[in-house]
Every structure is written in structure tokens, then in C-alpha cells.
Amino acid sequence: MEREAVVSDGDAVQGPRALHRIGVTVSGLKxxxxxxxxxxxQWNAIHARRTEGVSVSAIAREFDLDRKTVRGCLRQHAWxxxxxxxxxxxxxxxxxxxxxxxxxxxxYSARILYxxxxxxxxxxxxxxxxxxxxxxxRAQASLAALxxxxxxTAPGEQAQVDWGQITVQLGxxxxxxxxxxxxxxxxxxxxxxxxxxxxxxxxxxxxEHAFAHFGGRCECLLYDRMRTxxxxxxxxxxxxxxxxxxxxxxxxxxxxxxxxxLCRPYRAQTKxxxxxxxxxxxxxxxxGRTFADLDDFNRQLALWQADIAxxxxxxxxxxxxxxxxxxxxxxxxxxxxxxxxxxxxVRSRVVADDWLVSIDGNxxxxxFGLIGQTVEVVRVGGSWLIRHRGRLVAEHPVLxxxxxxxxxxxxxxxxxxxxxxxxxxxxxAASGGDNGLxxxxxxLAVEVRDLALYDSLFQTGACPDGQQEVA
Numbered sequence: 001m002e003r004e005a006v007v008s009d010g011d012a013v014q015g016p017r018a019l020h021r022i023g024v025t026v027s028g029l030k031x032x033x034x035x036x037x038x039x040x041x042q043w044n045a046i047h048a049r050r051t052e053g054v055s056v057s058a059i060a061r062e063f064d065l066d067r068k069t070v071r072g073c074l075r076q077h078a079w080x081x082x083x084x085x086x087x088x089x090x091x092x093x094x095x096x097x098x099x100x101x102x103x104x105x106x107x108y109s110a111r112i113l114y115x116x117x118x119x120x121x122x123x124x125x126x127x128x129x130x131x132x133x134x135x136x137x138r139a140q141a142s143l144a145a146l147x148x149x150x151x152x153t154a155p156g157e158q159a160q161v162d163w164g165q166i167t168v169q170l171g172x173x174x175x176x177x178x179x180x181x182x183x184x185x186x187x188x189x190x191x192x193x194x195x196x197x198x199x200x201x202x203x204x205x206x207x208e209h210a211f212a213h214f215g216g217r218c219e220c221l222l223y224d225r226m227r228t229x230x231x232x233x234x235x236x237x238x239x240x241x242x243x244x245x246x247x248x249x250x251x252x253x254x255x256x257x258x259x260x261x262l263c264r265p266y267r268a269q270t271k272x273x274x275x276x277x278x279x280x281x282x283x284x285x286x287x288g289r290t291f292a293d294l295d296d297f298n299r300q301l302a303l304w305q306a307d308i309a310x311x312x313x314x315x316x317x318x319x320x321x322x323x324x325x326x327x328x329x330x331x332x333x334x335x336x337x338x339x340x341x342x343x344x345x346v347r348s349r350v351v352a353d354d355w356l357v358s359i360d361g362n363x364x365x366x367x368f369g370l371i372g373q374t375v376e377v378v379r380v381g382g383s384w385l386i387r388h389r390g391r392l393v394a395e396h397p398v399l400x401x402x403x404x405x406x407x408x409x410x411x412x413x414x415x416x417x418x419x420x421x422x423x424x425x426x427x428x429a430a431s432g433g434d435n436g437l438x439x440x441x442x443x444l445a446v447e448v449r450d451l452a453l454y455d456s457l458f459q460t461g462a463c464p465d466g467q468q469e470v471a
Contacts, residue, residue, distance in 0.1 A: 038079075040079045043073055043079040047074065050074055056070050090125070090129060091129065092130065092133055099133060100137070102116070109134075110134040113130055114131075153186055154331070155187070155328035155331035156216075157220070158185040158261075159182050159183060159217070160221070161183075161221055161274060162274045163198050163278075165179075166179055166286055168290075170293055171292055177294065178194065178196070179192055179195075180192065180202070181281060183274040185218070186324065186327070188316070189324070190321070191209070191210040193206050193209055198228065203249070204342060207256075212336070215334065216333050217256060217333050218332065220259040220260070222263065224263045229246055231245070231246050255341045257333065284309075285300075285301060285304045340379075343381075345378070347359070348376055348377075349377055351375060353372075355367065355368040355370065357386065362399040362401075366394045368411060379398065383395055383398060384398055
């Protein structure tokens with residue numbers, strides 16, 4: 001009676017040769033390692049055929065294996081699965097810790113890592129070695145990005161802030177607009193506003209406009225490491241390195257009472273809510289629109305936020321941001337009763353030789369007698385008020401843009417000379433402004449003599465101070 005082959009369930013009984021397809025095969029291995037990768041059922045079949053007295057050569061032909069593989073299989077008293085041998089030490093092992101830390105910072109670029117290894121760490125290996133080492137790290141990071149858990153916050157707990165750059169048509173010309181977006185973490189309601197630059201004044205003004213728009217602020221605000229927020233790192237009392245906030249921004253945060261938090265380096269996805277908000281503005285608001293100027297851009301942007309952005313069904317919350325905002329609004333810290341930081345901040349300026357002071361990139365005149373003196377500047381509404389020793393000496397409307405000049409003729413030396421002559425002649429000096437605002441203070445007034453005095457003195461040879469002229 002012919003013996004049947006032993007096969008697994010579901011395999012057709014086609015004789016021993018069919019079993020060479022059973023088990024695991026691994027391509028690209030070194031010669032002589034096939035015996036280690038023979039499947040369990042194939043291993044049993046080979047031993048069964050040998051028990052029947054079939055020669056090694058015949059078994060090798062039946063199973064389409066090398067004779068050395070068959071002998072190695074027969075020497076094994078029990079089947080064991082294949083285990084990859086531990087790889088030999090490579091020239092990269094000494095740099096493994098550095099590689100694990102540096103790779104995410106350069107976005108897993110094998111070329112950059114290889115260049116830095118050679119230039120900074122004396123690496124003597126090849127680029128291929130680095131590339132093979134980086135490949136599993138990149139794959140692991142990609143998998144982690146797909147499986148990372150979304151961070152949700154309670155109402156009023158956190159808002160995220162970021163800039164985005166958009167190229168649009170302003171007055172028929174292609175112009176770059178810098179849009180600041182603040183997104184509330186819970187409701188996903190956002191405020192956006194366009195600016196010409198990303199300077200400190202723009203950043204702080206956008207914050208205050210956003211607070212007014214929401215009717216309050218969150219407990220903490222999250223930023224990336226923009227220069228207007230953080231200026232690097234410093235050591236604390238324990239010697240640990242910590243971010244060093246821009247002094248003006250730190251004063252702004254203290255004034256409004258929120259806690260600024262920073263994303264970890266190279267982890268901008270931490271503020272993914274506002275990143276999505278910036279993309280939404282770019283993809284939904286901008287296409288197909290033209291704008292007369294920046295003011296028109298912001299008018300259209302405000303209407304779009306009210307009519308479209310606030311009323312859409314959000315892809316993550318599956319609710320309208322304006323509806324979730326109803327739950328978040330009571331948790332915000334009210335800001336309506338607090339004056340603007342920009343207006344409350346007193347700035348000290350030294351009057352230049354051209355009797356001008358510089359404020360936010362523009363220059364404004366003060367009475368020329370104050371040259372070299374320190375004045376205090378404060379913004380009230382749309383005007384700059386300039387005081388010297390508590391006395392108001394100048395007032396100018398706030399200029400838009402930068403490199404602009406606002407000069408009042410009554411501040412110049414000519415006006416002071418005319419006023420002095422009028423006082424000398426016993427006539428009241430012209431104020432040139434409301435309540436004598438533009439007049440030079442009496443303690444800084446310049447004495448002006450009549451020119452006829454000099455003619456008479458020239459004829460007598462006397463000096464103006466009463467002394468005789470020295471030959």
C-alpha cells in the first residue's frame with residue numbers, strides 16, 4: 001500500500017514533491033542558510049522520506065533543494081524557526097545616539113546627516129551606511145505621525161497663534177500679505193488679520209484685536225519660536241536652559257495676564273489647530289479674490305470669517321465653530337474693560353539733532369529747544385502724545401507704514417525766533433497751535449537780539465556783551 005504524504009489541511013495530496021512549496025522561503029540569504037528557513041511541515045516530510053530509506057540525493061530532487069540543505073535538516077533533532085543572526089558591529093555604532101537625536105531635526109535627511117558626520121564627528125564610513133541606518137528611523141517616524149493622539153483642551157484653556165504668508169492682488173499688483181491667525185483650542189473658532197509685516201507692533205495689535213473679537217482671552221497661548229516672541233535660551237537658577245522671551249512680548253503677556261507657551265523645537269505639529277486654520281484661509285478665502293488695498297483685504301476677510309469660517313461644519317469636531325464657541329465664551333477671561341497695551345505703554349525717546357523722535361519706524365517733530373532732551377511718548381487713540389517733564393509739547397497723528405515723517409512748522413527754530421522777536425517787541429507770541437502747544441518752553445527759549453543792535457555796535461567797536469573788541 002502506497003504511503004500518503006503528510007500535508008496541512010486544505011492542500012491537495014499530490015505526492016512528496018508538492019511539499020517543496022510548503023513553508024517559508026527567504027530570498028537573498030547567504031548560501032548554506034536554507035536549512036535554517038525550512039518550514040515545519042517541509043521539515044517533517046524530509047525526515048519522513050529519510051525514514052523510508054530514500055537517499056539524500058533523491059530527497060533533494062523531490063523537494064528541489066540543495067543536498068547540503070537536506071543534510072542540515074536531517075541533522076536537526078527538532079525543527080526550529082529561522083532567527084536572523086545579530087549584525088556585526090559597524091562604523092556607525094559609535095554615533096548611534098547622536099544619529100537618533102539629530103535625525104528628526106534634519107527631517108531624516110541621510111545626505112545632511114552624512115555630511116555632518118564627516119565634518120563634525122570624523123565618520124569614516126560610506127553614505128550608503130548612513131542611508132540604510134536612517135531608513136528604519138524615517139519609517140518609524142512616519143508611522144508615529146499617523147498614530148499620534150490629538151491633544152484636546154478644555155473651553156478657555158488654550159489658543160494657538162501663527163503667521164501665514166499669502167500672495168494676493170492688491171490694487172492690481174501682486175503683493176505679499178502676512179496673516180496672523182489665532183485659533184481657540186476648544187471651539188476651533190478663529191480670528192485672522194492681514195498685515196504688511198510681522199513686526200512686534202503688528203503681532204501685539206493682532207492679539208488685542210483678537211481679544212476684542214472673542215470678547216476675552218484664553219489662559220495660555222501657544223506659539224512656535226518666532227523672533228518677536230522668543231530670543232533664544234538662557235540658564236535658570238538650576239543651570240537648565242530655558243527659552244528667553246522677548247522683553248516687550250513678555251511685558252505684553254504680563255499686562256494681559258496670559259501664559260505664553262512654546263512648541264518644542266522641530267515639533268511645529270504641536271500647534272496643528274492653528275496650522276490647519278492658516279491653510280483654511282489660504283485655500284478657501286484667497287482663491288479668486290482681488291483686493292483694492294490691505295484695508296479691503298481685511299474687510300473681506302472679516303466677512304468671510306463671519307459668513308463662512310464660523311458657520312462651516314468643522315472636520316474634527318463635526319460641529320460649527322460658532323456653536324461650540326457658545327460653550328467656550330463663558331470660560332474666556334474678559335478683556336473689554338482693559339486699555340490697550342500699546343496705548344498704555346510709555347516710551348522714552350531722546351530728541352535727535354534734527355528735533356525729531358523715532359516711533360515705530362516713523363519720525364515726529366518736537367520743539368527744537370528739546371534737542372538732546374528725553375521725552376515720553378504715549379499713544380492715545382490715533383495720536384501720539386509727546387511730553388517733557390510732564391508737560392505736553394507735541395501731538396501727532398499716528399502715521400501708517402514706515403519711514404514716514406510728520407513735522408509741525410511751529411517746532412522749528414524759525415518759529416522760535418519769530419516768537420522771541422514778538423516778545424522782545426512787546427507783542428504776544430503766536431502759539432501756532434491750541435493752547436500754546438507748539439510754543440517752546442520758557443526755560444528753553446533762545447534770546448534773540450535786534451540786528452540794528454549789531455550795526456551800532458560795529459560802528460563803535462563794542463562787543464554785544466559790553467566788552468571792548470580786542471585788536
